[in-house]
Amino acid sequence: MVDGHPVLRSNNYDLESGERSVFEMELNREPWSSDAEVKVRVERPMSLKREMPFVVRKPHKQINAAEQVRHEHNTSIRSAASAMEGRRAQFFNRHMAVLAPFITPRAVNAIREKAAAHDASKDAVPEAVEAQPECVVGTMREYQVEGLRWLVSRVGDSGVNSILADEMGLGKTLQTIAFLAYMQTVRRVAGPSLVVVPMSVLSSWTKEFARWAPHLRVVRVHTSSPEDKLRIRREVLANPSSFDVAVTTYDMMSSKDLGNSLSRTIAWRYLVLDEGHKIKNELTQVAQRMRHVSCQNIVLLTGTPLQNNLHELYALLNFMHPDIFTTSDPFDQAFDLTKNRVDNDALEAAHRLIQPICLRRLKEDVEKSLPARVETRIHCPLSSMQTFWYRRLLLKDSAMLKSLETEVTKEDAGNDAWKKLQALFMQLRKCCNHPYLFPGAEPDFDGSQTGEHPSSRNKWEDIVEASGKMAVLDRMLAMLHARGHRVTLFSQFNIMLDIIEDYMIMRGYKYVRLDGSTSRVQRMIDINRFNIPGSNLFIYILNTKAGGLGVNLQSADTCILFDSDWNPQWDLQAMARVHRIGQTRTCHVYRFCTSGTIEQRVQQRAEKKLFLDQMVNSGHTESVEELEKLSKGEMLSMLKFGADRIFASEEGQAPTDKELAAIIDRSVSLGQSGVRACLHCTCQLGLRRNRNLACML
Template sequence: MTGRKKTQVDYVESSDSEDQPPSGNEIDINTDDVDMERRARFILDCDPKVARERDVDDSTIRFKYLLGLTDIFRHFIDINMSKDAKFKKMVKSIDAKLNFKQPKKKSSRRKTEKEEDAELLEDEEHIGDAEQQRTVLTESPSYICEGQLREYQIQGLNWLISLYENRLSGILADEMGLGKTLQTISFLGYLRYIKKIDGPFIVIVPKSTLDNWRREFAKWTPEVDVVVLQGTKEERQEIIRSRLLTAKFDVLITSFEMVIREKSQLKKFRWQYIVVDEAHRIKNEDSSLSQIIRLFYSKNRLLITGTPLQNNLHELWALLNFLLPDVFGDSNVFDEWFDSQADKDKNQDQVVSQLHKVLSPFLLRRVKADVETSLLPKIETNVYIGMTEMQIEWYKKLLEKDIDAVNGVVGKREGKTRLLNIVMQLRKCCNHPYLFDGAEPGPPFTTDEHLIYNSGKMIILDKMLKKFKAAGSRVLIFSQMSRLLDILEDYCYFREYEYCRIDGSTSHEDRIEAIDDYNAPDSKKFIFLLTTRAGGLGINLTTADIVILYDSDWNPQADLQAMDRAHRIGQKKQVQVFRFVTENAIEEKVMDRAAQKLRLDQLVIQQGRQATGNIGNSADDLLGMIQHGAKAVFESNKSTMLHDDIDAILARGREKTASLNAKFNKLGLDDLQNFTSDASVYEWNGQNFAKREHEEAGLTWIHPTKRERKEQTYSIDNYYKDVLKAPAGQGKQGPATKIKQPKVYHPQDHQFFSPELIDLLEREQLAYKKEVGYVYSVDDFGDSEEEFSSEDEDMSREERLKIEQKKIKDAVPLTEEEHTRKEELVDESFHTWSRRDFTNYIHSCAKYGRHSYKQIAEALGKDVTEIERYTKKFWERYKEIEGYEKYIAQIEASEKKVAKLHIQQSLLASKIEALDDPLEDLKIQYPPNNSKRVYSKLEDRFIMFCVHKHGLLSERLGEKIKQDIAESDLFRFDWYINSRTPQEISRRVNTLMLALAKESDGASGSKRKTKQLNGASTRQSSVDPSTVEATPDPSFSESPNNKAKKRPNGEAEVETRTVKVEND
């Protein structure tokens, strides 16, 4: 292209990013001030996969190093060779380079001087280079400003350098607070200043830590040119255009979200290093982020994480696969190999040794206790707290609300979902009853002592904060619930404590400001309120020395990250961590499960043991958590252990914490896999209920009291509206009769339930509710009077409650005839049709025609008879469906387009069938001045003949024509036509058919047929693909290249070259 003052970066043909520039995959850049040599080093000239295949020298160095460590890696490499021919060829070439000398036959004679000299000389030729590459730093490098690296950080830097020299990627898994960010920046500085590699490097981090990484680069290596990719779509495109594509940067810092959005631009670069912070985010190899980063080319990759393992060994494999896919290519092979080793080696030390050999080249993990002698160890204490009378009352209500689930007599399919909901509600109650709407007294709502004395945790927190304030300490308070932080904010206001706050809704700028305010010299901020997830990453709060975990996270690593905001390098005091645990309640079991996961991490990473399963939350586990302490709650109405002296409470907590830690430290891997806290979830209050029959459940059934509050925020399918109450004869001995609830239908407009059926179903449910004694609560009709009145202004919630309750009271069971009629009407309806089925039906009608029952049935996977029945019902009652106009318009518009295609096909048939030899005699009337045509006349005639042969309405028409071309002797040596894709052939078909229509219009001298074909005036472009839309062939698509060009006189010129010819 001449006359263009821009550079195109267009080897990647991708349009799957929402943030693509208007022209698809090219961005205009000004090359006047661009260092073209630097840009050539930064930008790939081929596909990333091809570029990786060229790195044979790096692979040779890498494999040579790994095979020199242990033959374990040969096992994995050989398996990959058997699956990939290209990989096998590359490994064989590497083996050939590594075989410096042929093995000699065993001989009893001694070597001669000449033979030994030859061997030594040969060895030196190959070893000398490796010796020269080794770099060991003994002191902090000079390019690091504003300070010195500590001894263990220098060791970490040397480890990163050794990875680079052996062409390996790695996992820097030091415990949080040991300066992984600084070690990484130092290593990138080494590449820039010592190895003269100035980029490009990409650092992918959580959004919350973007500014922290930018600040750290500016502090330690200010001369490194750092670009942060974030902002709006327009701002990002400007950064890409002016900085990235012009190679005016050394390091790019961006977030996980931006990588996903800008993947098509970022995968154009020849990254020297990809650094991923908080790398446990890619432990799932099937996630979008993990798959996208795998597409990027890079010389090496570095993963940074303080938590390399969170659940099982498979997650560790996912990280190793990301680092070295040509070795760790198959998770099943990885698992099977360690299983076989465990079976083969009865001595578990052998398994430990094997795992260490695999991990040692890639993983560096150190803990503060081992390397940071100046940092005092943190002291963790579990503070066991009782519940107030208000909490006990709400705890009872929550257990009573779903009595079936609490007693463990729910089905397996729905059981876990219901149990999870109960668990979450109970945890809210343990934190503060005011988390439930309607619990706080008012209006008017006041901020005074009731905030404290209605929650056991708040009572203890109030005592502790007074003690810490007097001692001159500063406090971080973490909770999972942002609404609890709202309560704590009111408390801080009431006690006149100055505070800062960060949660998931805090903007990036406010987050930075809050951290700076708290860390400022002589800051008066006493408390920092944070949510565990939002405040657990990328924050340095070493000015605080007290950490309070108001509640525990399911994932113990999240709590560890929260603690290490204060317990990290720079901390001058001893950090104390207090974890609040509600005694004899669900929180004790949550903490036990967290301790299990932490012990697993210790065994696998630090001792090398293999995990054979996940530690998850099964339905039995959840049931055990819920039932824990429930008996004590129902037998108690008074608060406990809340008015003791705070020192006595803390001393008791330290004693129980030590006992708990001792119990878990004794557990091995097998014990952990089978551990369920207290033997069995069915062992409750000294009795084992595992073998009791369901008919005996009536003996322990808890009769629900009248509910004060109906929680709907977390309800599953409005289940709580139909929850069972216990039978009236609760106190009598004997089996409890469980009334079976009729099947609940949720009629949707596309299922065409008849009014008679809807009435029968409603009457059946009312009769059932009457039989089980269901009583409505006023909260079933909205969270407030204002919310309810906005829906029905003529009736209050109380009035509506009376009406609905009267319906239950007056309900009469269905007669036998009505029940039979109901079943008939259900069969006539389409209750099994989901919304997805309906959407697919509309699309199939548009694609094949409303009467193409067989094709529609195949597309939906349903019976033809059912499709015929549904079609009849749909066209009778389609006006009952919300938004039916768009569905009907979609079907009718598609049918019109199909009709146009039939007309075009008939025009082509009439022209071809009139000729004896269409490939020789078919004439195509090309527009005048059509100098850009690149298809030959023979190629166009052949394409037209194939269209006539297969039909314009044929599925995958472009693929069929391409197959015909490949099989024809006419084009055996025609590179151009053979290199066209099915999509490009389809676009050519569009162009030729429109030219045919134009020719037909000119011959008839009438514009009627043109309007019939195109639905537009004859002045419209004859090659605009929008005039031939919605063909059933998915390969037909619009192309930005397939546009008409207007001549000065207003006539349309056909641009017959519809594809962009690339330089080959």
């Protein structure tokens, strides 16, 4: 106590000795003295002491009932896939003669070892599909039942991932739906399947499921809303027993959030890829994402199973059977036009290779009543304005072409040369269509004139007279309209469709248009308007790629290809919009080609690629070699083609009215018209397997 107040002992000090130092209070040591020997013990920091690391153990995560169900489901799918390994190995072992040239000896030995270890006598004998199953509502055609039987045998019984490659229009969608319904209803194979489709046919798939297999619980997985994506992950994908089939798009599979959930959350019973050739390049994002999908078996749907080279065929086979097709060398060495390499024996071997795992039928093979498709190529001359622009483009880049002519012979030629050639290619192709595709080429005109005044009429007619193709189109449409035919017209360029649309307004033709900007709702409305009996719509103008899938225009009997794509499959898909099952009239296809220009060489190159199709796929091919596959020397050769005539100002000769009338005359057979001998066109018919293109001239 100090003066009656309580004081802590540590604070009780007198004025002479003063307050104790911190050193004394904290360490409880005597004050330092110079005479005394001081020994201070230095403690090592705790961080430097060698002690066992302190591990914080996370509490065991409690697995709820839904997660437990999903885990059990995924385990059962993986177990079923492992159980089918022996059957799959025995299937490939039976076809080892055609398989061996394309796989490594290590893969051959692995197949034989698995096949020998599997006891087939213990396998249950599956019941074959003899007729249309009751679980499929409606009536299937006989070849579609055969396709179902093949899918059940290959995928369901043998566990072999396969390709259904029927030609467009033969009902691959129906056969796939029937397979999924049969396996679940008859074979009692439970577990949801994933169907991945292009965005343009998403609605068609869901409608077909409701039509042919209404008992299947189908969910549509496609949305851009973050809230809907979260709901799908929590309420749908979290419970695999709540649905039978999930239909989604390649865009959703490529997305970060929902794509990861679709790939990793659920092990799917069957993975179905519509337009399966989208994974033909194994390096693309969508191909990489699809490889992460966990599933028991894979079914690829494509009307184009064979690409322009055998490496893309390898990409499909490697995706389906990565443990068997481990190297692309045998495929790459068989067919490569950039190196003038064509091995006929290897191509024949490739044809035999895909037969066991690929079912391919053509329309003329299964639908004897389907009317014929007649393809006619019409050579259109360049107009004087087109000749001016074509010559101007070549002169503008003449110095570049001259330097590149020596550069392409060097092995170290850079990519800049190829990019410049590619840009010139595109400009020349646009010139072949219409000079108004170039900025500043079209005369000043606001488009509000009606054509009644003579001065405005000349401006309208310039749209026709400025292009050789438009001049031929103008005369053809007048004849077709007068005879009551209905037309579909395809072009690759939306800006070309703008010009054609102006022309339709000028001539007063009733039309509808479809391009990439057309909404799905508007697309369905326009298609229904065009196909309705008694429709007053004369022509449907479409972008080749936007209108190549999910569009049924069989009420038309005429298809005009205003320009041709580097990929001939897009053109074939365009034709298939009209020439399909249900068509009752002969389908006439008119392909426009500007004579003596780069466009003619592009079409010739596409035709040469049909050789690969004929040899390997027996009558059908997916695509011509892409533009980037062309060598610089080939591109220069194409650019030079016809240049001498362009600079000599020689004008081509357009078909006369008499010749055009003979082309569109449907009242006589192909061999009866005496005028066809002098047509400025090339006619092709048939495109049948292992048969040369028949010339009707």
